[in-house]
Amino acid sequence: MLDLRNVLSPIESANGLPNACYTSDEMYRHEQESLFTNNWAAIGFGKDIAKPGMVKPVTFLGIPMLLVRTRDGHINVFQNVCRHRGMILVDTPQQLRGPITCPYHAWSYDLEGTLRSTPHVGGPGIDTIDSLDHCDYPLITVRSHVWRDIIFVNVGGDAPDFEIAADSLVSRWREFDQPVFHGGTDSSIIFTLDCNWKLAVENYCEAYHLPFIHPALNTYSRLEDHYNILDDGGFAGQGTTVYQPQITDDGRHFPRFAALSDKWEKGAEYVALFPNVLLGVHNDHAFAILLTPEGTGRTVEQVEIYYADEAACDDGYADMRRTNTEMWRTVFTEDVSVVEGMQRGRSANGYDGGKFSAVMDKPTHHFHKWVAQELSV
Numbered sequence: 576m577l578d579l580r581n582v583l584s585p586i587e588s589a590n591g592l593p594n595a596c597y598t599s600d601e602m603y604r605h606e607q608e609s610l611f612t613n614n615w616a617a618i619g620f621g622k623d624i625a626k627p628g629m630v631k632p633v634t635f636l637g638i639p640m641l642l643v644r645t646r647d648g649h650i651n652v653f654q655n656v657c658r659h660r661g662m663i664l665v666d667t668p669q670q671l672r673g674p675i676t677c678p679y680h681a682w683s684y685d686l687e688g689t690l691r692s693t694p695h696v697g698g699p700g701i702d703t704i705d706s707l708d709h710c711d712y713p714l715i716t717v718r719s720h721v722w723r724d725i726i727f728v729n730v731g732g733d734a735p736d737f738e739i740a741a742d743s744l745v746s747r748w749r750e751f752d753q754p755v756f757h758g759g760t761d762s763s764i765i766f767t768l769d770c771n772w773k774l775a776v777e778n779y780c781e782a783y784h785l786p787f788i789h790p791a792l793n794t795y796s797r798l799e800d801h802y803n804i805l806d807d808g809g810f811a812g813q814g815t816t817v818y819q820p821q822i823t824d825d826g827r828h829f830p831r832f833a834a835l836s837d838k839w840e841k842g843a844e845y846v847a848l849f850p851n852v853l854l855g856v857h858n859d860h861a862f863a864i865l866l867t868p869e870g871t872g873r874t875v876e877q878v879e880i881y882y883a884d885e886a887a888c889d890d891g892y893a894d895m896r897r898t899n900t901e902m903w904r905t906v907f908t909e910d911v912s913v914v915e916g917m918q919r920g921r922s923a924n925g926y927d928g929g930k931f932s933a934v935m936d937k938p939t940h941h942f943h944k945w946v947a948q949e950l951s952v
């Protein structure tokens with residue numbers, strides 16, 4: 576086990592996480608078994624299973640899972656495996672018309688996971704058998720919670736309820752606790768990054784790189800307009816005090832979230848909720864970025880942009896949505912070279928985890944401490 580005590584030191588004397596945390600398969604597995612299993616981690620979005628009966632298979636921590644939208648509209652997450660002979664139940668996202676039916680011997684489960692039918696289980700034409708009580712073989716439920724359309728799971732099952740675990744951020748953004756509406760196909764961006772997932776979190780947390788990596792953004796949202804956010808409730812990031820909502824030449828703007836306080840007139844915040852969600856809130860839109868680790872040096876980054884009112888998702892706002900998506904695509908594309916460059920840098924065996932700026936790197940240090948603590952339990 577790596578000695579991570581120095582990561583936990585005060586920022587003035589701490590080092591960052593050592594190279595092995597970014598390059599070692601053993602550390603990657605340890606992360607999967609600890610911080611991803613023990614906490615609430617994100618695995619998808621409700622908008623991807625928007626209608627009752629829609630299902631989507633995903634793999635998380637190597638476990639095949641199935642996201643399910645039920646008839647009454649709530650979301651269930653199951654392990655995507657049949658209780659009979661262990662066949663994968665669903666291979667591709669789809670709209671089901673009936674139950675979840677196994678392609679092998681046609682055992683079927685309703686959308687709540689209850690085993691409903693087992694054709695020929697007792698012999699040809701006999702669909703029941705005394706030795707199998709359907710109640711005893713439901714789909715295996717994965718503990719899940721949906722917040723801001725993000726589907727979280729706690730695979731280990733022992734984390735506090737999501738509302739308690741994430742209380743600090745939920746409370747901080749209580750004013751945004753209102754419906755969000757995904758902008759549609761023009762409001763999604765996917766990147767595949769050649770870097771460890773943690774580098775995407777670290778880069779997102781800090782504003783220090785703004786003048787150097789985001790020169791256009793920096794012309795109106797300068798370094799001095801940003802503040803650090805650190806919270807022992809498992810998140811860190813930064814905020815700005817000069818957010819300017821998009822206004823078209825003919826004066827149109829997106830509908831705004833209702834009843835926001837003055838802080839949000841020009842304020843916006845960007846926070847990484849550990850381990851793997853990056854969030855942004857503004858008075859007229861929000862986004863969520865799901866980081867899915869695919870090995871030590873590869874991460875899929877799924878950006879989804881949401882609006883305050885269904886009307887903003889109509890054709891009438893298509894030009895504005897596209898402008899907004901392209902603005903964020905530009906910013907996040909600018910970040911790719913640094914997160915991938917830091918990953919390559921982790922192969923320099925003389926690098927000791929790095930020296931923090933005691934002023935500018937506080938959110939990054941906060942995240943490193945969280946990781947070190949989670950890896951040490």
Ligand code: FES
Nearest residue numbers: 657659660677680
């Ligand atoms: S494995 Fe699913 S019905 Fe046999």
Ligand SMILES: [Fe+2]
Nearest residue numbers: 778788789910
């Ligand atoms: Fe950036």
